[in-house]
Amino acid sequence: MPKFGKTSTARLQSCHPDLQAIFTVVIQSLDCSIFCGHRNKADQQQAFNASLSQVQFPNSKHNSMPSMATDAGPYFTELKNTDWEDIKAFATFAGYVKRVSHELLAQGVITHHIRWGGDWDGDGRTSDQTFHDLPHFELIKVN
Known part of the structure; x- marks a missing residue:
């Protein structure tokens, strides 16, 4: 079974508990x-x-903590390593992350939706984006 290394674990610990819950299931x-x-001013x-x-x-x-x-x-x-050129692998990965997040939200484990940087508007299309940030996942409020 896969597991996070020390660096990934430390980075994930700087994230909101909902992100920690999602990626704990994903891994x-x-x-x-x-x-x-988290990114400080210099990193951002x-x-x-x-x-x-x-x-x-x-x-x-x-930038929040x-x-x-x-x-x-x-x-x-x-x-x-990660294959940064494999766009389809990132899209497949994002689909799985989104599925896990939807399930955890439905179960009441997390309180936010997740948005992926390859489909900012969440319409399922990547070709209508002007900025692709394939590794990016962010929490958004539930309406």
């Missing part, structure tokens, strides 16, 4: 890595400067 079935949880500016974020500090959901966003993706044992 039981899919091997994955947590690339980022670096992400912005590298065009990995469209917002500056303190406007990212990564606990973080309302995390960057995560599939981990491939044979590569001992």
Whole structure:
């Protein structure tokens, strides 16, 4: 069974309990890595400067403590890494994360919906996005 390494565990611990609950379930079935949880001002500016974020500090959901966003993706044992070019793997991973989050919300385990950075408007289409942030998952309020 997959499990998080020390770095992913530490990053996930900086996140909101709902994100921790979601990814604790995800890792039981899919091997994955947590690339980022909370970002301080310097980290957010670096992400912005590298065009990995469209917002500056303190406007990212990564900037709150606990973080309302995390960057995560599939981990491939044979590569001992993530394949950043495998867009379909990220989409498949995101579908699983969203499914887990819907189930946990229905069970009352978490209190937020999740939004994926590959489908910001949640319509199931990725081709209508102007900014793709495939590892990004953020919590949004339940209406």
